[in-house]
Each structure stands twice: as structure tokens, then as C-alpha cells.
Amino acid sequence: MKVIQYTKNSIAAAVIGGCLVLLPSGTANAQKASSTEQAAIENALRKLDAEWSAAASARDLDKTVSYYSNDAVVLPPNAPLASTPMAIRAQWKKDIDSMIGGGWKPTRVEVAKSGDMAYVSGTYTFNFKDAGGKTVEDRGKYLEVWERQADGSWKCGADAWNSDLPAAP
Amino acid sequence: MKVIQYTKNSIAAAVIGGCLVLLPSGTANAQKASSTEQAAIENALRKLDAEWSAAASARDLDKTVSYYSNDAVVLPPNAPLASTPMAIRAQWKKDIDSMIGGGWKPTRVEVAKSGDMAYVSGTYTFNFKDAGGKTVEDRGKYLEVWERQADGSWKCGADAWNSDLPAAP
Numbered sequence: 001m002k003v004i005q006y007t008k009n010s011i012a013a014a015v016i017g018g019c020l021v022l023l024p025s026g027t028a029n030a031q032k033a034s035s036t037e038q039a040a041i042e043n044a045l046r047k048l049d050a051e052w053s054a055a056a057s058a059r060d061l062d063k064t065v066s067y068y069s070n071d072a073v074v075l076p077p078n079a080p081l082a083s084t085p086m087a088i089r090a091q092w093k094k095d096i097d098s099m100i101g102g103g104w105k106p107t108r109v110e111v112a113k114s115g116d117m118a119y120v121s122g123t124y125t126f127n128f129k130d131a132g133g134k135t136v137e138d139r140g141k142y143l144e145v146w147e148r149q150a151d152g153s154w155k156c157g158a159d160a161w162n163s164d165l166p167a168a169p
Numbered sequence: 170m171k172v173i174q175y176t177k178n179s180i181a182a183a184v185i186g187g188c189l190v191l192l193p194s195g196t197a198n199a200q201k202a203s204s205t206e207q208a209a210i211e212n213a214l215r216k217l218d219a220e221w222s223a224a225a226s227a228r229d230l231d232k233t234v235s236y237y238s239n240d241a242v243v244l245p246p247n248a249p250l251a252s253t254p255m256a257i258r259a260q261w262k263k264d265i266d267s268m269i270g271g272g273w274k275p276t277r278v279e280v281a282k283s284g285d286m287a288y289v290s291g292t293y294t295f296n297f298k299d300a301g302g303k304t305v306e307d308r309g310k311y312l313e314v315w316e317r318q319a320d321g322s323w324k325c326g327a328d329a330w331n332s333d334l335p336a337a338p
Contacts, residue, residue, distance in 0.1 A: 113281075114285075116282050145279075158277075160310075166248075
């Protein structure tokens with residue numbers, strides 16, 4: 001699809017003041033520029049996601065919440081939506097307080113052609129202390145939407161995860 | 170940010186064959202085109218999401234799974250990742266078989282400037298029959314990533330949800 005669009009739309013010819021001028025089309029240009037940029041963004045997001053996982057695993061609350069945008073929404077399982085920085089911090093504090101270790105790893109990264117939005121999906125494993133003080137492992141999957149900010153940095157704007165393990169009856 | 174970039178980059182001057190020619194920049198062009206397009210896409214996705222919810226609520230399995238792209242990933246709570254059309258259908262069959270009714274509604278829609286990716290987040294309420302035949306209500310939240318397909322249609326490429334209710338101990 002991209003190749004066909006590029007072939008059809010990349011060059012528009014116009015005669016202006018007696019000169020034949022080739023005008024690059026906006027759409028084709030954006031698509032042409034994006035494949036290299038998209039690959040670079042994918043690499044950057046994989047790196048950011050690994051750093052983020054390391055921060056959470058190291059129980060660094062300040063650093064963990066720093067990966068979210070100011071208007072991020074966080075969808076934790078078995079808890080209400082967290083849609084303010086304060087609520088997101090409270091959710092992560094609770095998780096980090098009960099967490100022993102673990103982390104997450106992306107399996108899929110898809111980047112919008114405009115390079116301002118992307119999503120990352122992958123798997124996590126975390127060890128927790130349960131209410132009785134016993135160590136339990138949780139494993140599951142996550143979906144993050146990343147958005148490029150006004151300063152060019154990437155922040156997570158929406159973050160959902162849930163367990164692979166069956167629910168208690 | 171958008172206004173500043175447009176002012177700076179929208180027009181590039183070039184002298185070709187003795188003529189002064191104004192070339193629209195690809196980046197600024199894509200951004201200029203996108204605000205109207207983004208609003209139209211947001212409306213289209215809200216409509217699609219409402220139709221999708223109605224299909225699920227009507228227990229129409231074929232229609233429900235038709236909203237996913239061929240390579241979609243579905244992240245259901247307390248179940249493994251479903252990353253093939255067959256696995257997605259099996260997951261939804263299980264949900265629809267135990268479901269009495271309900272639905273979901275978007276609260277946030279964000280669209281990439283290129284108009285090829287967007288995410289939708291919102292809340293759901295579903296009534297189920299539990300293992301003992303008792304009707305139970307589940308309410309929670311969801312995060313969908315939508316991607317424009319080669320034919321111009323929009324499909325959901327990644328879909329995660331989870332309950333707001335506390336986990337059973």
C-alpha cells in the first residue's frame with residue numbers, strides 16, 4: 001500500500017510562471033520520511049520500555065511514574081482507572097510496596113506514520129508478597145500507548161495490563 | 170507546537186529554472202491536513218466502538234470478532250494473550266456464552282497526526298452467569314488501539330481490558 005501510494009502521489013507536476021515544477025505531496029512525503037523514523041522510534045521505545053521496567057523492578061517510584069505523560073490514564077486490574085498523576089502514583093506505590101521483583105518485556109511495537117503515537121505490547125512477570133506474607137508470582141501482559149510530547153520526548157499516555165492466571169473462584 | 174511548526178515549515182522557497190517556487194513541506198502539510206481529519210476519525214471511531222459494543226451485547230460472535238485486524242492481539246484478564254483470529258474468536262465465544270448483556274463506552278479517543286493509528290479508552294459493564302448460575306455484574310475499563318487498514322477501513326489491532334472490582338482473595 002505504501003509503495004503504491006508513494007508511486008502515485010509522491011510527485012505532483014505544476015506549471016508556474018512558465019516553469020515545470022515538481023511539488024512533493026504532503027502525504028507521500030510523510031510516508032516516505034516515516035519508515036526510517038518509525039524504525040528509530042521503535043528502537044527508542046524498546047529501550048525506554050526496558051529502562052522503565054528496570055526502574056519498577058528496582059522499586060524506584062519517582063522514576064517509574066516519570067514515564068507517564070501529564071494526562072496519562074492507567075488501567076490497573078482489579079482497581080479503578082487512575083487518570084491523574086496523583087492517582088497513578090498511588091497505584092504504583094501500592095504495587096511497588098508489595099512487589100519483590102520482576103519486570104516486563106515488549107513483544108510488539110507499532111508506530112504511527114506521523115511518528116507521534118505508538119503502542120507497545122508485551123509480557124510481565126512480578127513477584128509479590130500476598131496478604132499472608134507468602135511470595136506469589138503473577139505473570140501477564142500489557143498494552144501501552146506512547147505519545148510524542150511537545151519537547152520531543154516520548155511518554156506513556158495509556159497503560160493497561162492484566163494477569164494470565166485464572167481468577168480466584 | 171503545531172502552530173509554531175506550521176509557521177516555520179509550511180512554505181519552503183526554491184529557485185528552479187529561474188522561477189521562485191513555493192514548495193509545501195511534507196511535515197507541515199501532514200499536520201495541517203490532520204486536525205480536521207483527526208476530528209472526523211475520532212467521530213468515526215466512537216461510532217464504530219458503539220456498533221462493536223452493540224454487537225457484543227447482542228451476542229453476535231461473527232460481528233464482534235469482525236472489528237479486529239487480521240494480526241490483532243487481544244489481552245483478556247485472567248486468560249492468556251490471544252494473538253490469532255482463532256484464539257480471539259475462542260476467547261470471545263467463551264465471554265459471549267456466559268454473558269447476559271452489557272456493553273462499553275469510550276471516554277477518550279486520541280488520533281495520530283498521520284490518521285493511521287488511534288486509541289480508544291473507556292468503561293464497560295457486563296452481566297455474566299457465574300459458575301453457580303448466579304448473575305454477577307462486572308465493571309471495568311478498556312484500552313483499544315485502532316489501525317487504518319490498506320482498504321481504508323479501521324480495525325482494532327490491540328485490545329486490553331480489566332475489572333475495577335477487587336480480586337477474590
